[in-house]
Amino acid sequence: MGDDMSYEELDQRKMRILKAIVDDYIQSMEPVGSRTIAKKYEVGLSSATIRNEMADLEEMGYLSQPYSSAGRVPSDKGYRIYVDRLIEIDESKFSEYNRLLNYYEQEINELGQIVKVLTKLISNITQYTSFSMKYKTKNSIVKACQVVPIEKGRAMVVVLLGNDLVRNKILNIDYSKELDTLVKLSNILDRKLAGCRAEGISVIIVNEIVRESGMDRHLILPIVDAIIDCLQQAEEVELYTEGASNLLMHPEFFDVNRAKTVLEVVHDTDTVVQLLKKSAETGGLMVRIGQENDFDEISDCSIVTATFRTNDVELGTIGVLGPTRMDYQKVISSLEYIRKKLNQEIPRRLEGS
Amino acid sequence: MGDDMSYEELDQRKMRILKAIVDDYIQSMEPVGSRTIAKKYEVGLSSATIRNEMADLEEMGYLSQPYSSAGRVPSDKGYRIYVDRLIEIDESKFSEYNRLLNYYEQEINELGQIVKVLTKLISNITQYTSFSMKYKTKNSIVKACQVVPIEKGRAMVVVLLGNDLVRNKILNIDYSKELDTLVKLSNILDRKLAGCRAEGISVIIVNEIVRESGMDRHLILPIVDAIIDCLQQAEEVELYTEGASNLLMHPEFFDVNRAKTVLEVVHDTDTVVQLLKKSAETGGLMVRIGQENDFDEISDCSIVTATFRTNDVELGTIGVLGPTRMDYQKVISSLEYIRKKLNQEIPRRLEGS
């Protein structure tokens, strides 16, 4: 989006005025006029001067006018520069957020739980809709695996993943003649595959397993496939939404059709996942304003997302969706809070039993 | 609700008029006047007569008037008698529903999947919000179970439930001295417990297991506990919601506050589960109209639910939520369709691999 140079066309004064306009509009949701800026904000200028600057800003595309002789409203481009250059993260509320969080958090041991609680928290703080998407486990390793007989002609492969999640898969397999070797095979598999990622299960390892177990290759292969399946199945995501109805409180959604269109997107799992996955591409905090979003249905909304990860592994994303006229300062700050919180919680949660 | 006798106060003619009024109001959502009834519906009566009857019906509590000199609107009591006595299930659309269903249904093997599809179907048919709640498995039996070693000091109990769902639980247990007996124990457990329900695991059976395995009682007990846990864990429900935003299309929710209040309930998992569970109490089809609902927030909504089950076991519930002025004919008929469909699908789905 846009070359950074284009910001340079705005001098200090225009910047200050733009910030005042966006601040005011975010707060009042009414087109803001020159007089308001002159009076409420400490720019030492008369309304006439501000009027001129506003005309300039409109010409440059940072503002627009709903109708002639109304006040000005920020455009997407206006919000963009506001987000990129005119706000900073406000940590002053963090201690309050901590208090709120303590109130929720009773006994939470699992990462998924804390993510849910944080999603709820941020939805309450911001009064917008929030989402969290968590990979069930990305890039998981085999911690242990076993093949278990179930009934005639069927066995179950059980894989214990790196984070103690268990996956299993049932196979039709004829082991009747070699029931005792199944136990032996389990041990071999367990020994050979422990610590492996899905991509780490090479043909060489499979060959070793075949040799050491003395079992037939065509019996081993479906089992190994099942194990790989279990690892990959873990790539699935878990989606959690909070405060969908919050959107209805904001004047931009008083129009039922608009509200319906947006709520349909909010309820559409696939779309939301797609939106959140987009965030991971950049990493860190990401803001998508109005038309920058890939879906027309929410071209009057903005999305702010934060991806959380361990050193190298992407674990998931938390995001907030609200009208383009959202309180970016608050949303970005609180999402930064969430991000910090997660970075500090993740190591703790992941180790625990 | 209410003694059946109370219906008797309504003669044939009042019934016909009431039905006409409710039908018309459901369709038009406008208070319906005597003239409308006289003209559009084939009661051979003048508007004046109908006016008198309407005054009676209002006095008896079946109708009410939004303001003096407006038409009449059905009250909860009016809807109740309408539902109980004046509509019948309309099977004529069933073949159309079948067509729609074929369109969705691609390759669905699991009961949970077909329930989801049916939930989506009914939400599309009715244009209201629909829910399904499925017990992960209620009253499940052990089909097979195994104890699997994982790593030093830890083992995993794996239980295959009656419907091929797998549950597992990790235990800290010291089996190091008796690793070979673990395999033996697995076999004994499997043999002894196959077919058992949670309540069916008696002390006698446990004693037998202890005796036959020759293992220590304090080693066996936590394992059995884990198996029972797995069975009971299966009592959890899975909730699925479809078409929440459909509600916004109906005039009664054009008011944002009303919409918000109702949507909050729709999004509140616990409340919805509670609502759906209520349905099972009666079994079959159940209609709760307006104030009959336990939650004030939806006292201007109605809920129609259908519970599906095998012979004796309750499997879950599908429900529809809409404004009190909902198209009961359509909702009840299509829900009946769903119920039939499930009754015919359930045996198939449950057996299949």
Place this chain on the structure above:
DNA sequence: GTTAGCACTCACCAACAATGAGTGCTAATC
């Protein structure tokens, strides 16, 4: 018991004027 007729109620709508916030432009001021 049923219906025609009539006076009355009340939400809804269209037309109209008044209001006021905000603009753009021009001319005076620093």
Place this chain on the structure above:
DNA sequence: GATTAGCACTCATTGTTGGTGAGTGCTAAC
């Protein structure tokens, strides 16, 4: 040359007012 005061103009919003029509309840005639 930049800033500001002043002024005419625009246009959404609000309030008023009177008319319209769907509907009622009641009474008297059938």
